[in-house]
Amino acid sequence: MIDSHAHLGRPEFDSDREEVLARAAAAGVKWVVEAGTDAASSRQAIQLSRRHANVRAAVGMHPCDVREDREAEMEEIAALARESEVVAIGETGLDFHWPDNAPAAVQERFLRRHIAISRETGKPLVLHHRNAAERVAQVLEEEGPPPAGGSFHCFAGDLALARRVVAMGFKIGVGGSSTFKKSVLPGIVRELRLEDVVLETDAPYLAPMPHRGKRNEPAYLALVRDQLAGALGVTPAALEERTDAASRALFRL
Numbered sequence: 001m002i003d004s005h006a007h008l009g010r011p012e013f014d015s016d017r018e019e020v021l022a023r024a025a026a027a028g029v030k031w032v033v034e035a036g037t038d039a040a041s042s043r044q045a046i047q048l049s050r051r052h053a054n055v056r057a058a059v060g061m062h063p064c065d066v067r068e069d070r071e072a073e074m075e076e077i078a079a080l081a082r083e084s085e086v087v088a089i090g091e092t093g094l095d096f097h098w099p100d101n102a103p104a105a106v107q108e109r110f111l112r113r114h115i116a117i118s119r120e121t122g123k124p125l126v127l128h129h130r131n132a133a134e135r136v137a138q139v140l141e142e143e144g145p146p147p148a149g150g151s152f153h154c155f156a157g158d159l160a161l162a163r164r165v166v167a168m169g170f171k172i173g174v175g176g177s178s179t180f181k182k183s184v185l186p187g188i189v190r191e192l193r194l195e196d197v198v199l200e201t202d203a204p205y206l207a208p209m210p211h212r213g214k215r216n217e218p219a220y221l222a223l224v225r226d227q228l229a230g231a232l233g234v235t236p237a238a239l240e241e242r243t244d245a246a247s248r249a250l251f252r253l
């Protein structure tokens with residue numbers, strides 16, 4: 001399995017980060033893509049990757065963290081993006097859920113800067129969208145989707161939007177929320193090729209059933225794989241093989 005999106009640098013893992021990574025390996029997680037959310041955590045993601053052979057880094061600034069006066073940090077992120085441990089640009093995107101977030105115009109300016117870095121480096125985007133899936137797709141269409149594609153992490157659109165982003169060369173990120181009772185994600189994934197779907201945890205967030213509401217970790221990706229395979233009527237091994245192929249192609253692992 002490949003965990004295409006995690007935040008193991010978060011303080012939630014300060015007491016047992018090494019054990020968490022050991023449990024991930026024991027559960028069959030071959031790669032973890034650690035996503036930065038600002039310049040400091042992006043630097044830490046690269047350092048984690050240097051200490052652990054099965055961790056790779058994404059560098060970027062999360063839409064909940066962008067602010068007009070943090071624009072200079074993007075220069076550092078653009079420099080970090082060239083490091084060999086970095087396989088993706090992000091986490092970036094748009095988040096219109098939280099009222100304290102930067103205005104939409106500021107968030108969009110940062111998103112467009114990340115798209116430019118993706119184009120310059122040839123590395124794919126890791127995209128966050130909350131109450132903003134449609135707008136993120138529109139910005140990509142306006143800019144022209146970068147050739148390296150990317151992932152719509154924690155996909156929260158409908159089937160029509162999924163098809164639109166797949167057509168732009170992007171993968172659909174599916175994690176713990178697909179195991180929740182009312183999730184529409186299995187129904188959407190059933191209509192897609194599994195080679196267009198990447199598995200993810202978003203650890204420490206969005207733990208799958210039966211750990212919903214608790215701290216998530218990459219080892220729980222097996223629970224996502226098994227429950228999603230059950231909902232789709234495919235074997236866990238087949239789901240793993242085809243979604244791993246999607247992540248390997250996207251991040252060149």
Ligand SMILES: [Zn+2]
Nearest residue numbers: 005035091202
């Ligand atoms: Zn994330």
